[in-house]
Amino acid sequence: MNPFLELGIRHEVVNAISELGFEKPSPIQEKAIPVLLTGNDDFVGLAQTGTGKTAAFGLPLLEQLDFSQKHPQALVLCPTRELCLQIAKDLQNFAKYIDNVHVVAVYGGANISDQLRQIRRGVQIVVATPGRMLDIIGRNAIDFSNVKYVVLDEADEMLNMGFQEDINNILSETPDEKKTWLFSATMPREVRRIAQKYMNDPFELTVGTKNTGNANIEHHYYLIKAKDKYAAFKRIVDSNPDIFGIVFCRTKIETQDIAEALIKDGYNADSLHGDLSQQQRDKVMKRYRDRSLQLLIATDVAARGIDVNDVTHVINFSLPDEVENYTHRSGRTARAGKTGISLSLVNVKELSKIRHIEKIIGKPFEKKQVPQGAEVCEKQLFSIVKKIENVEVNDEQIAPFLPAIMENLESLSKEDIIKRFASLEFNRFLDYYKNAPDLNIEAREGSREDRGDRRDGRSREGSKGYTRLFMNLGSVDEFTRGDMLGFICNNANISGKSIGKIDLKGVFTFFEVQDAEVEKVFQGFQGVDYNGRQVRIEVSGEGRGEGRGGDRGRSRGARRDGGYRSDRGGRRDGGFSGERRDRGERRDRGGNGGGFRDFSGRRKESKSKY
Numbered sequence: 001m002n003p004f005l006e007l008g009i010r011h012e013v014v015n016a017i018s019e020l021g022f023e024k025p026s027p028i029q030e031k032a033i034p035v036l037l038t039g040n041d042d043f044v045g046l047a048q049t050g051t052g053k054t055a056a057f058g059l060p061l062l063e064q065l066d067f068s069q070k071h072p073q074a075l076v077l078c079p080t081r082e083l084c085l086q087i088a089k090d091l092q093n094f095a096k097y098i099d100n101v102h103v104v105a106v107y108g109g110a111n112i113s114d115q116l117r118q119i120r121r122g123v124q125i126v127v128a129t130p131g132r133m134l135d136i137i138g139r140n141a142i143d144f145s146n147v148k149y150v151v152l153d154e155a156d157e158m159l160n161m162g163f164q165e166d167i168n169n170i171l172s173e174t175p176d177e178k179k180t181w182l183f184s185a186t187m188p189r190e191v192r193r194i195a196q197k198y199m200n201d202p203f204e205l206t207v208g209t210k211n212t213g214n215a216n217i218e219h220h221y222y223l224i225k226a227k228d229k230y231a232a233f234k235r236i237v238d239s240n241p242d243i244f245g246i247v248f249c250r251t252k253i254e255t256q257d258i259a260e261a262l263i264k265d266g267y268n269a270d271s272l273h274g275d276l277s278q279q280q281r282d283k284v285m286k287r288y289r290d291r292s293l294q295l296l297i298a299t300d301v302a303a304r305g306i307d308v309n310d311v312t313h314v315i316n317f318s319l320p321d322e323v324e325n326y327t328h329r330s331g332r333t334a335r336a337g338k339t340g341i342s343l344s345l346v347n348v349k350e351l352s353k354i355r356h357i358e359k360i361i362g363k364p365f366e367k368k369q370v371p372q373g374a375e376v377c378e379k380q381l382f383s384i385v386k387k388i389e390n391v392e393v394n395d396e397q398i399a400p401f402l403p404a405i406m407e408n409l410e411s412l413s414k415e416d417i418i419k420r421f422a423s424l425e426f427n428r429f430l431d432y433y434k435n436a437p438d439l440n441i442e443a444r445e446g447s448r449e450d451r452g453d454r455r456d457g458r459s460r461e462g463s464k465g466y467t468r469l470f471m472n473l474g475s476v477d478e479f480t481r482g483d484m485l486g487f488i489c490n491n492a493n494i495s496g497k498s499i500g501k502i503d504l505k506g507v508f509t510f511f512e513v514q515d516a517e518v519e520k521v522f523q524g525f526q527g528v529d530y531n532g533r534q535v536r537i538e539v540s541g542e543g544r545g546e547g548r549g550g551d552r553g554r555s556r557g558a559r560r561d562g563g564y565r566s567d568r569g570g571r572r573d574g575g576f577s578g579e580r581r582d583r584g585e586r587r588d589r590g591g592n593g594g595g596f597r598d599f600s601g602r603r604k605e606s607k608s609k610y
């Protein structure tokens with residue numbers, strides 16, 4: 001007997017999920033379904049994405065609802081548009097052979113009238129992101145008085161994105177007697193608090209160890225100099241010719257820079273970040289899903305809810321600010337019982353972060369060596385050989401050309417032909433990796449070269465071609481060097497490559513900027529506020545009693561008219577770029593993709609550095 005039937009799932013649903021390839025329940029399904037089928041309990045399930053959570057709550061929902069009625073009986077809240085669409089689609093697929101099942105996906109960034117129309121027509125299951133849901137509730141366009149089940153999916157993500165208040169407001173619209181089922185990959189205090197506040201002695205289930213990543217994920221790190229990061233990354237990619245990866249960066253500028261560099265270097269890559277319109281985002285995701293892209297370069301926020309199976313590698317090009325995010329990142333691989341690798345490129349200073357993550361995930365990282373040039377070439381060669389071996393030949397189409405081909409290659413032996421075909425691609429790698437240096441370093445903590453944080457190996461103060469600037473924000477404002485880099489680049493609209501050393505102090509920061517870009521920095525920070533403080537930029541040493549002369553000594557941030565230069569393309573209005581005094585904060589409930597906690601703890605749903 002089919003194990004899902006044994007669990008109590010009806011034939012129609014079992015037939016539908018069999019078609020989807022579900023042969024036996026995943027561990028969370030096996031444990032959760034019997035509990036949820038009783039319909040008597042609140043429920044907390046601690047499980048990673050990719051464990052089969054959707055069916056774990058979706059199949060019991062389909063058993064509990066009355067589809068002869070056309071009012072909302074179940075509400076599923078989730079953090080992102082992608083997840084929202086995915087859940088709605090999964091539920092529809094599971095319910096394929098049940099009559100009169102109506103599921104609506106309600107999310108921001110899409111036409112609200114279509115969603116309202118679907119609701120008016122009658123739905124039993126509403127899958128929603130919190131912002132848009134509240135919007136619809138605010139219009140009195142939905143009646144939740146008959147809701148029996150509320151599912152909070154990826155609760156930790158929703159809280160990370162600042163949806164706490166929205167969730168409170170939505171839940172207050174639903175009847176007290178409803179059952180709440182909460183799923184979360186991690187159980188920080190805030191999620192625990194929600195469980196305590198809204199649930200009645202919930203049944204708790206943990207799949208895998210608490211806060212532990214998926215057992216099928218291997219965690220690797222590579223120890224390198226900061227300046228060699230991109231080269232090391234490329235070697236790793238080149239030595240995994242079949243890689244299908246997500247590369248995580250901390251800022252959107254970084255995602256763009258890396259994607260651009262990769263494209264220039266001939267890789268199938270593109271970036272996904274908060275500046276993209278929904279349409280652009282969908283386009284990138286479609287190309288990734290279709291495998292036209294091999295590498296997706298993303299920020300944490302933009303990658304939330306990405307549900308693509310078969311991701312072979314998660315690459316932490318930059319480690320996340322918040323360790324919890326590491327779990328979310330690595331959860332993008334090893335889905336549906338597959339294996340995957342989460343690898344991190346770190347310098348000596350970041351080793352302590354790796355140790356910290358090890359503690360959180362309860363698993364050691366394996367230190368790996370960046371492959372040497374020769375190893376990469378060997379991997380590529382055998383990949384080419386395998387491709388030649390497996391390529392599908394269309395006999396019919398190639399037939400007319402064969403005589404001419406044969407004639408051209410007549411003088412060559414079989415061995416020569418093989419060598420030449422393989423060399424076609426291989427030569428590129430041989431050329432590139434000729435004389436390639438060893439990029440690995442050993443962990444001598446605090447070693448000189450890694451303490452200085454010199455970007456691209458540039459020297460300290462007064463580097464040739466660079467001007468050292470002063471800014472009145474520093475680590476007390478909760479900036480890390482990476483944040484500061486993003487902050488400067490965002491506001492000045494310059495590439496990270498133009499910035500030299502960043503020396504983050506308590507209440508101020510010194511940073512180097514290529515001489516040619518200095519004016520842009522002054523211009524870019526005119527009228528910019530950060531947390532209510534006007535950002536002030538000066539040339540280091542001037543006006544500070546260190547005397548260097550020149551006309552840049554005076555503070556240049558004093559202008560308050562907030563003049564907005566037209567050549568900036570309006571890319572950086574708000575979010576992490578600091579805020580101009582003449583521009584009020586916009587809180588756009590409709591959006592759902594770009595939310596993040598900014599340094600003052602407010603949620604921003606508009607443009608951000610991510």
Ligand code: AMP
Binds near residue numbers: 021049051
């Ligand atoms: P989820 O965690 O719900 O996002 O599921 C991750 C992936 O696993 C999805 O592609 C599901 O279709 C698939 N999946 C879920 N349950 C099963 C199952 N019992 N057998 C095979 N695949 C499954």
